[in-house]
Amino acid sequence: MADTSDFDVIISGGGTVGRVLALALADADAGRIALVDRRPADAPEPGDQRSSALAAAIVRMLDTLDIWPSVVDAAQPISTMEVTDSALADPIRPVFLTFDTTLPDGDPFAYMVPNRELSEALNTAIAASDITVHQGTSIVSLTADGPTTVSLETGETLTARLVVAADGANSKVRAMAGIKTVGWDYDQFGLVTELRHENPHDGRAEEHFLPSGPFAILPLKGDRSSLVWTEKSAAARRLLALSRDELQAELLMRVPPHYGAIAIEGPVESYPLKLMLARDYIAPRVALAGDAAHVIHPLAGQGLNLGLRDVAALAEVVADAVRLGLDPGSLATLEGYQRWRRFDVVQMAVATDGLNRLFGTDLAPVRMIRDFGMGIVDRLPALKRIMIGEAAGTGGSMPRLLRGEVL
């Protein structure tokens, strides 16, 4: 027999965004919260070689939610950032831009955190909370004036005043709510793996804008770095078919010599890259968050940061509504969330898309102009401080969690 349970908020999708949202709402006592993910609880998480550069404001939120203490030992502060712009065959790669990435309060602007460590910390926190976890693919029936129903293949039926689509780029909830998207494929793949290297990285993050796409070496704890290597789709398929030794030889052409000897650690994963923006972030009784709302190029390491900024804003409007006895799923409540997030997301999508295009050409005149531009920026410390503040997510009107305040 079908089991009916009534919640204030159902979150469809237990990726990083869905889980942090559930914990933020539970921490704020924002009613009964259910988290639904299609992956069975006892199934291993899909291998995720990715690590995320978590911006300072996100670290503040994770600390406020008491998640950061379980992650901090695995988190590597980024202390400097170097940007180069070269063709693969160039004998040396002059550094055009360097950033001291320390914020005025002495904190680093971002930390590199392996996704598997963050995931483990989130699972532990959820197990210790009142959040109800369900396994299954959400099928949502939307009714603007009554509660929304979420049916699972298990026969369970859940109802809530608000359903949050945190079910990733191909969000079913978004489609069921009739929300359209805009965007395009980049015809690029991001190849991701971890490297062990002979020489220390000293907290340095490097981004090499090669003509095939950005090649980022991002510091992890120990003499290890996370590699995000962007290639055109055809070249990526060729690289993925190589043996480990052949791939390592290709890598040696790209990784600068100051790392010393290098070795690939663990599997090489590949992700097709695209830009996708939902036209709306809300519909009656539905809000989108994370990749369900926006997918951007990973060259600035900002996709998850954007999703977690959605979390901070959505948790605040929902918690405030519940406290005031208002309906958390009404359009009046949700419009505050959409207003808060739309500009930030579009701004980041335009910036990452523009950078990918600007650096995706090897034409000499274009290279000359952009290197000249980077040279000018490099000589303007005040502008660089503003850019680092933006990347840290510490500028503009911020939700309380991003300021380190409890909801």
Ligand SMILES: Cc1cc2nc3c(=O)[nH]c(=O)nc-3n(C[C@H](O)[C@H](O)[C@H](O)COP(=O)(O)OP(=O)(O)OC[C@H]3O[C@@H](n4cnc5c(N)ncnc54)[C@H](O)[C@@H]3O)c2cc1C
């Ligand atoms: C190569 C690469 C490098 C990146 N590096 C960075 C970085 O350094 N910093 C950064 O901020 N971002 C980075 N990103 C972006 C970041 O990884 C994503 O933005 C982030 O993982 C999105 O999280 P999410 O929880 O929104 O979605 P997902 O991680 O896609 O989670 C969605 C969840 O929903 C579940 N689900 C799906 N459909 C259903 C359904 N119908 N019913 C129930 N459950 C469902 C899935 O099982 C999954 O658990 C990178 C991305 C790539 C590709």
